[in-house]
Amino acid sequence: MRADRLLSLLLLLQNRGRMTAPELAAELEVSVRTVYRDVEALGASGVPVLADRGPAGGYRLADGYRTRLTGLTDVQAGSLFLAGAPGPARELGLGAELAAAQLKLQAALPAPLAERARTIQDRFHLDAPAWFRDADPVPHLARIAQAVWDQRVLHTHYRRWGGEVHRALHPLGLVLKGGIWYLVARAVDSADSTESAEAVESVDSVRTYRVSRFLAVDTAADAFERPAGFELAAYWGESTRRLDAVLHQQTADLRLSPRGQRLLPMRFGAAGVRALEAAGPADAEGWVRIRLPVESEAVAVGDLLRLGTDAEVLGPPELRSALAGTVAALAARYR
Known part of the structure; x- marks a missing residue:
């Protein structure tokens, strides 16, 4: 474990240049005292780590020193092929460069790592856009x-x-x-x-x-x-x-049916999940009461209508009244 951390410290200094002990500690998720010990260990092993004092000081590698030891594991090598999604890279004008870089990386990897990288590409695919929505046109x-x-x-x-x-x-x-x-x-x-x-x-x-x-x-x-x-x-x-x-400045008090409880995370995402986790006990019919952060009244009415008859707004009174008015207008429209 310490060997991995020493390698990470070495690569941080190589890639970023001068870093302070607190910065290194934050990156490595260790104490500053541990960083001091690790720097001493690198120096003892022959790595030329220099310490600059003063307000702009920190640790750095001696000019011209670089290590070719990356220590890539099979999982790390494979993850590199998931890091670059081809769609976004193509939109940035880097599609060909990404493909070429992946080919070069795959050619440079040892055979076992290259095989694992190909397997990951065959079995995992990153698709960034949300469902049922065309990607934004981004000509610029x-x-x-x-x-x-x-x-x-x-x-x-x-x-x-x-x-x-x-x-x-x-x-x-x-x-x-x-x-x-x-x-x-x-x-x-x-x-x-x-x-x-x-x-x-x-x-x-x-x-x-x-x-x-x-x-x-x-x-x-x-x-x-x-x-x-x-x-x-x-x-x-x-x-x-x-x-x-800014958006979620109000809180709606709701009753949810068992089906409504299943719908809520799909309709309201993380906010719905958190609301359900804090829900009170279910009644005899399985309905629960929750408090859900919502946007402005007009937006909240549209969002809550998506739950249909599996939700009842108990408060605030203004939101309940607005929802009732919208439902009445809909009933009159389709009568």
Whole structure:
């Protein structure tokens, strides 16, 4: 186990350059004291790990030192062939490069690992888009991706719910979520700060844009500096948590039949699963009471109607009344 950790520490320093002991401890999920011991062990084995002191200090490998020992296990080698989904790579303009890279990797692997990688490709397939929904058209994705890579300013024409807007952006990263591409970018001109489902306002003007909503994209010649300390994964996690909190500001009190309990996770995803886990005991007919986070009243009515007669809204009174009014209007329409 320690040998694996030492190899991971060595590869972290090789791939990322200078890292502090706390950063290494976080990556390896060990204590800082353990990092100190592991660094000493690497040095004792002949690996030239240098320690730079001061505010900008940390551990690094001596200039020019690299190890060719990757220590790939059969599972790790196979997982590399699942890491690159061909559809998203093709949309980014990297389909041919991905195929070539996989061929080169497979040719370089020892025979047992190469065979396992081929078996994984035969038996597992990644399909990112959700069911029953066509993928968004993203004609500008490749250009946006190149601007992200080159750190070039983008002049964009963007369609949102309130109309269209021209915006200069510092593109910071791309995220594929549920088959939909999103651009994380800093708005250079912040005259308009209206939130929407496609451009969600964030702290320090970093926002999320749905790539399919870009009507035109032009790459400028001037470059920009990325915000100090910005991490795409950390931003995305915080952004999705913040959006969830903004959307789910109400809680519905429901009764669910046994069939409704089976439908809830399919209709409401993780929120439905959590609501069921906290449900009270079932009554004599198997119905349970739950508290379910919901969006605005208009959205909640449409969502809850999908449960049909297998759910009864007990509260809040305004939501129950709105649902009853919608059902009455439907009955009158089909009478």
